[in-house]
Amino acid sequence: MQQPSEIPALPSFSCVLETENLANADIAGLAQSLASLATQTLPITVANEVLIIDSGDTPIDLLDRLCQQYPWLKVHQAPTAIDYYKAKMLGAELVTGQIVVYADSDCIYEPTWLQELLAPFVQSEQIQVVAGETTTRGTGAYGTAMALTYIFPPYSDDRAIVPTTQYFLNNVAFRREFLLKHPIPDQLPLYRGNCVLHANGLRQQGYTIWRQPNARATHAPPSDRTHFFWRFLLIGHDYYWQRQLLPQPTQPQRQPATINPTNDHDPIVGGKGKMSVFGDRINKLVRRDRRHLAYLPVAMPIVLTAALLIFIGYTITSFKSDYLLKTYDRLLLE
Secondary structure, three states, X not given: OOOOOOOOOOOOEEEEEEOHHHXXXXXXXXXXXXXXXXXOOOOHHHOOOEEEXXXXXXXXXXXXXXXXXXXXXXXXXXXXXXXXXXXXXXXXXXXXXXXXXXXXXXXXXXXXXXXXXXXXXXXXXXXXXXEEEEEEOOOHHHHXXXXXXXXXXXXXXXXXXXXXXXXXXXXXXXXXXXXXXXXXOOOOOOOOOHHXXXXXXXXXXXOOEEEEEEEEEEEXXXXXXXXXXHHHHHHHHHHHHHXXXXXXXXXXXXXXXXXXXXXXXXXXXXXXXXXXXXXXXXXXXXXXXXXXXXXXXXXXXXXXXXXXXXXXXXXXXXXXXXXXXXXXXXXXXX
């Protein structure tokens, strides 16, 4: 694809999505995600390629219709057993852009997302990783509950890029050569959260992850009761394993003021810290939309149920480390 002269000089880039995320989510999310990519202020057609790694979780007729609707879309058929992180890394190996931009099939991206995410790479060749901000979308009491408890925090409302501690793989860009030299680990006993350990490893090696607060996306909450039940159980499973695999601090250390985490679901934070995070989320949500305050009494039973499921998932995994993940994988295959 040719780059129009009116587009600011940017490194070449490719966009990678996968369909594994749709195994337990709303299939309509893929069409919504692509529609948001199609309306970017930096045209998605400028990309070297926009590649979907399909693991068989999307009906073939839907993929055919989407490819007809969006001629810039390419589909690579991957083995049905491929997991989320292997699909993401396979995409990095297949594409040709200098920058690999990662999106997810259950996220919706603001119109300026792509332009904002790529802009920092022009500032310095030393910038290797740029993370956008992803928050949870939803309405009513359930939307409020998920905004308070699900993985993604509210937007920070910052304006300038700053160093951060981690990234979400649904909203991040890497220099491709750097990522291939420092791949995301996929042989871990986690459902999600490999990127937490990857980010920690990069920082231990002295690399900086930059957070671009203007590159915004929203992520769908769990789509039904079964998805809700298993997703929060598996968050507990992942917390257990992250505590085992992440380096434990030898003494309490205050983070430098310039470091602002992208994910307040830190497995190292204790109960007091979790309550502080919860209070911060309430304050940000109410400041942005006071309707959250009205929904809060009805949302609290959902919040408590989610917290209980996380605790149960953590406890089960601490006694039988692979039980939940193996059970969940077996149910998906039935």
